[in-house]
Amino acid sequence: MNLLPFTIYLSFAGAVLSLLAGMRSAAMARGVALVTALFCWGITLYAACNFTPARDLQNLVDVAWIPEMGIRYHLAADGISLTLVVLTGLAATAGILFSWNIEERVGEFFAFYLALIGGVYGVFLSADAFLFFVFYEIAIVPKYFLIANWGSTNRQYGAMKLALYSFAGSAMVLVGLLWIYAAGHASGFGLPELARAAATTSHTDQIFIFGLIFTGFAVLAGMFPFHTWAPTGHVAAPTGASMLLAGVVMKLGAYGCLRVAMPLVPGALEFWQPVIAWLAVAGIIYAGLVALVQDDFKFVIGYSSVSHMGFVLLGLAAANPTAVAGAVLQMFSHGVIAGLLFAVVGRMVYERTHTRQLEDLRKLPLHRLMPFACVVFVLAGLASMGMPGFSGFPAELTILIGVWKSSKILAILAASGVLIAAAFTLRAIQVAFFGQANPATPATALHHPYAPVTWPERTGAFLLLAATLVVGLKPDLLLNWIVPSLNSPLMQAVWRGGAQ
Amino acid sequence: MNAVNFSYDLLARGLLPEITLIVGALLVLAYDVIRGRNHTLAERQAIALWIGGIALAAAFYHVVTIGAIGRVYGDSLLIDRLAVAARAGVLVLGMITLGIASGAKRQRHPAEYVAIILFAVTGFTLMSAAQHLLIAFTALELASLSLYVLAGFDKTSRASAEAALKYFLMGSMATAFLLFGFSLIYGVTGEMNLDRIAFVLAHGGVTPLLGLALVMVLVAFGFKAAAAPFHLWAPDAYQGAPTPSAALIASASKLAGFTLFLRLLWPGLGALSGDVSTAGNTGGWLTLLCLISGASLLLGNLAALAQTNIRRLLAYSAIAHTGALLLGVVAAEVAGASPLLFYLMTYGIATAGAFGVIAVLEVNGGCQKITDLAGLSKRSPLLAGCLLVFILSLAGIPPLAGFFGKFTVFAAALKVGGMSGPAGWLTMLAIALSAVALYYYLIVLKQALVQPAAPENSAKIKVPVGAAITLLLAAGLIVVLGICPSLLLGLF
Numbered sequence: 005m006n007l008l009p010f011t012i013y014l015s016f017a018g019a020v021l022s023l024l025a026g027m028r029s030a031a032m033a034r035g036v037a038l039v040t041a042l043f044c045w046g047i048t049l050y051a052a053c054n055f056t057p058a059r060d061l062q063n064l065v066d067v068a069w070i071p072e073m074g075i076r077y078h079l080a081a082d083g084i085s086l087t088l089v090v091l092t093g094l095a096a097t098a099g100i101l102f103s104w105n106i107e108e109r110v111g112e113f114f115a116f117y118l119a120l121i122g123g124v125y126g127v128f129l130s131a132d133a134f135l136f137f138v139f140y141e142i143a144i145v146p147k148y149f150l151i152a153n154w155g156s157t158n159r160q161y162g163a164m165k166l167a168l169y170s171f172a173g174s175a176m177v178l179v180g181l182l183w184i185y186a187a188g189h190a191s192g193f194g195l196p197e198l199a200r201a202a203a204t205t206s207h208t209d210q211i212f213i214f215g216l217i218f219t220g221f222a223v224l225a226g227m228f229p230f231h232t233w234a235p236t237g238h239v240a241a242p243t244g245a246s247m248l249l250a251g252v253v254m255k256l257g258a259y260g261c262l263r264v265a266m267p268l269v270p271g272a273l274e275f276w277q278p279v280i281a282w283l284a285v286a287g288i289i290y291a292g293l294v295a296l297v298q299d300d301f302k303f304v305i306g307y308s309s310v311s312h313m314g315f316v317l318l319g320l321a322a323a324n325p326t327a328v329a330g331a332v333l334q335m336f337s338h339g340v341i342a343g344l345l346f347a348v349v350g351r352m353v354y355e356r357t358h359t360r361q362l363e364d365l366r367k368l369p370l371h372r373l374m375p376f377a378c379v380v381f382v383l384a385g386l387a388s389m390g391m392p393g394f395s396g397f398p399a400e401l402t403i404l405i406g407v408w409k410s411s412k413i414l415a416i417l418a419a420s421g422v423l424i425a426a427a428f429t430l431r432a433i434q435v436a437f438f439g440q441a442n443p444a445t446p447a448t449a450l451h452h453p454y455a456p457v458t459w460p461e462r463t464g465a466f467l468l469l470a471a472t473l474v475v476g477l478k479p480d481l482l483l484n485w486i487v488p489s490l491n492s493p494l495m496q497a498v499w500r501g502g503a504q
Numbered sequence: 505m506n507a508v509n510f511s512y513d514l515l516a517r518g519l520l521p522e523i524t525l526i527v528g529a530l531l532v533l534a535y536d537v538i539r540g541r542n543h544t545l546a547e548r549q550a551i552a553l554w555i556g557g558i559a560l561a562a563a564f565y566h567v568v569t570i571g572a573i574g575r576v577y578g579d580s581l582l583i584d585r586l587a588v589a590a591r592a593g594v595l596v597l598g599m600i601t602l603g604i605a606s607g608a609k610r611q612r613h614p615a616e617y618v619a620i621i622l623f624a625v626t627g628f629t630l631m632s633a634a635q636h637l638l639i640a641f642t643a644l645e646l647a648s649l650s651l652y653v654l655a656g657f658d659k660t661s662r663a664s665a666e667a668a669l670k671y672f673l674m675g676s677m678a679t680a681f682l683l684f685g686f687s688l689i690y691g692v693t694g695e696m697n698l699d700r701i702a703f704v705l706a707h708g709g710v711t712p713l714l715g716l717a718l719v720m721v722l723v724a725f726g727f728k729a730a731a732a733p734f735h736l737w738a739p740d741a742y743q744g745a746p747t748p749s750a751a752l753i754a755s756a757s758k759l760a761g762f763t764l765f766l767r768l769l770w771p772g773l774g775a776l777s778g779d780v781s782t783a784g785n786t787g788g789w790l791t792l793l794c795l796i797s798g799a800s801l802l803l804g805n806l807a808a809l810a811q812t813n814i815r816r817l818l819a820y821s822a823i824a825h826t827g828a829l830l831l832g833v834v835a836a837e838v839a840g841a842s843p844l845l846f847y848l849m850t851y852g853i854a855t856a857g858a859f860g861v862i863a864v865l866e867v868n869g870g871c872q873k874i875t876d877l878a879g880l881s882k883r884s885p886l887l888a889g890c891l892l893v894f895i896l897s898l899a900g901i902p903p904l905a906g907f908f909g910k911f912t913v914f915a916a917a918l919k920v921g922g923m924s925g926p927a928g929w930l931t932m933l934a935i936a937l938s939a940v941a942l943y944y945y946l947i948v949l950k951q952a953l954v955q956p957a958a959p960e961n962s963a964k965i966k967v968p969v970g971a972a973i974t975l976l977l978a979a980g981l982i983v984v985l986g987i988c989p990s991l992l993l994g995l996f
Contacts, residue, residue, distance in 0.1 A: 070908075072994070073912065141901055142901075144901070149954070152950060160954070168942060168943060171939045175938055182935075183918065183922070185918070186915065186923075187918075
């Protein structure tokens with residue numbers, strides 16, 4: 005466990021190193037990035053093996069940082085953060101494998117990439133709200149450059165939109181945190197201290213504060229109607245960055261809601277619960293329906309991400325231990341599956357066919373031309389639909405069971421979202437991979453016109469598929485970590501607030 | 505009042521930094537007059553910069569070793585920790601300016617240029633310690649007159665002349681306002697010393713005439729700090745002035761000006777502050793300050809969105825930052841000067857650094873439009889990296905110092921009555937507008953780090969050693985102060 009903070013330091017060090025290595029050769033930069041990511045992932049797995057599930061956050065580092073304002077450099081982990089850092093390690097490694105073919109300014113690409121990863125690790129391990137916020141913002145800027153520099157369709161627009169949405173969200177969070185700090189006369193930014201301070205403010209204040217902080221984070225989690233950055237950003241991003249965006253960055257938002265917004269101001273939960281829940285369900289269904297009619301393959305996946313993240317927000321809004329456990333499981337599951345889907349669409353298909361239009365792909369019998377991509381996408385699609393045996397199934401099921409306890413209508417509506425997910429995924433599979441060859445296509449085009457699948461692609465796909473299968477077959481692996489942490493004093497306040 | 509001490513020894517000790525600076529400036533001039541003709545222009549500039557740099561370093565050493573010795577010469581100067589910090593900050597910013605000048609377009613009279621920079625810095629250090637209306641006024645005028653000359657120093661450039669003239673006309677008008685305000689204050693209270701003015705006011709010496717005096721003083725403050733609606737000179741001055749001059753105007757002059765007015769307003773006129781902690785407030789200069797702050801935040805951030813000239817963009821961003829800094833002045837009663845000073849210093853370093861990058865670029869193909877930055881990451885990774893740090897710090901992205909500056913000022917401002925009063929609303933506005941600001945800062949960085957260079961402007965840039973070291977040190981300071989803000993905050 006005590007090694008976990010090194011994931012942060014190593015990632016930032018790796019960012020600098022790969023920048024320097026990139027001035028020499030591209031291969032060196034790639035190597036540095038992969039080794040860094042593997043090392044960090046190794047640390048998280050090692051910590052996971054030695055993890056004894058416990059109720060409270062287990063301290064990793066806790067030193068005074070800015071004593072003038074009572075701010076501490078406080079890193080800590082529990083089962084929830086552990087789940088998410090393991091996901092981060094996996095997604096980062098896979099993302100680097102699927103970025104192996106980047107040839108332009110390689111050092112800079114991986115420098116931004118690893119800086120983003122370092123920020124993400126930092127967020128998941130922070131136990132001080134100020135520190136949390138600092139890492140959260142560190143993760144914003146690299147995204148802009150990753151997309152604006154190495155992206156595709158409409159990249160500068162997508163990058164700017166994403167950066168501004170994230171930053172506007174974090175500005176709301178900042179207002180909320182400062183409000184608690186000033187109005188509650190807090191002596192610092194530790195989460196228990198802020199929660200104590202928040203409880204001293206008036207109920208109206210609490211409702212405003214909760215709204216600001218939760219909405220601010222939920223923007224990054226893709227909450228309807230603030231989700232519009234997600235599809236454009238995902239589509240514009242290079243494959244590795246889309247995998248990170250959908251895989252871990254959207255989780256930052258959800259994690260912020262769970263870790264900061266809800267425990268700090270549990271008193272306002274009752275007021276906001278229905279609003280968030282209905283917005284989440286609206287997101288699930290609306291994004292699903294939009295995904296059903298997209299022409300661009302990547303937009304289908306982009307909207308599906310929004311739809312799946314709706315389940316996470318719904319689970320959080322239900323605010324009971326079952327639903328929240330499911331939400332965390334869904335964060336992991338979606339991180340893996342969305343990464344895989346983006347990898348197939350962005351790297352395997354688009355980089356070879358140079359089109360993402362479903363109409364164009366329909367004319368190519370991709371199941372024969374790219375059997376590997378086809379198999380991976382079908383498996384990932386099944387996982388995404390929530391097929392038993394894959395991680396999506398236990399996650400969404402747990403959420404639905406949890407939601408059923410609080411509202412049957414919402415559970416039924418959300419379950420219909422699962423059907424819509426099946427519909428748009430099957431449509432995408434059918435049109436993109438099992439289209440009919442156009443008789444007019446020259447026969448030569450059908451004889452393996454595309455570069456073969458490379459080893460990084462195979463390895464990355466294998467890693468992600470393995471993760472979704474393992475968790476799908478044995479969700480207890482993660483739930484055993486997650487469930488005990490839901491009994492911590494801060495979370496118990498949430499259950500009380502939700503049950504009022 | 506306590507016993508007044510008119511010791512010349514103490515005065516000489518307290519003014520040692522200023523004396524060092526003046527001697528340094530005279531040495532720069534003297535050497536150039538006597539030996540200048542034996543050297544090329546480049547050598548003359550290097551010598552002048554070296555002497556100037558040594559003078560600044562020596563003054564910095566004096567400031568630190570003298571420490572906070574308190575009142576000097578009959579309360580005319582107050583060398584407290586605020587003064588020490590502000591003087592040290594001003595000197596550091598002066599050194600950065602000299603470092604920038606070493607890489608910027610060469611002036612035809614380098615010795616005079618350096619000497620005037622030293623005179624301006626002398627004015628700034630005096631402003632930071634002034635406790636007497638006359639000293640404050642003299643120091644401000646020494647600094648302002650030097651800055652007018654610096655703005656117009658490039659005699660071959662029409663823009664520079666225009667910048668200087670505008671700056672001079674607006675600035676001297678502000679001076680007139682200030683003098684009028686000061687004379688009213690003196691006329692009403694019969695005192696020139698800030699402590700004694702405060703004493704008189706606290707004991708019921710408030711008359712309606714003081715309201716007029718306050719408005720005069722605040723108008724002058726608005727001009728000097730480039731706050732809306734008194735900001736009109738700033739974009740032109742930043743655009744036309746030689747780049748090191750612009751850096752000095754944007755950084756050190758702001759630090760000294762805010763320190764001076766902070767002393768003038770809080771201890772001096774504190775009795776007239778009014779109250780902005782709740783919505784139904786009583787009138788006073790805090791209300792005016794809040795209005796100016798809100799106007800600056802809105803105008804600066806929104807007008808910056810429309811800029812295509814990088815210097816004008818920095819000018820509007822400076823106006824926006826002034827708005828946030830004014831919040832720091834509002835909050836100084838409850839939180840002390842340290843948030844404001846931290847913000848001022850880190851803002852000064854970042855903005856001077858950004859001008860430093862522009863200065864180097866200017867020698868290598870010009871830098872007026874934002875698009876002139878295109879391809880910077882290819883042309884010079886060093887400059888691009890430094891610009892990234894400076895601009896992100898201005899935008900307030902952690903872990904850079906600019907973020908913590910904003911954070912601590914906002915946290916302080918919220919302590920003035922929380923969200924229920926104008927101070928709280930302004931903080932909300934400032935934070936909301938920081939999301940708007942990110943847009944124009946990212947536009948700058950997009951050119952530098954994303955766009956390819958224009959073919960006619962794509963040669964590699966060789967950064968002069970002096971400028972490279974200055975920029976790296978400045979960027980390093982921004983990063984270090986961002987990660988360990990206590991290094992600076994702990995000094996107060």
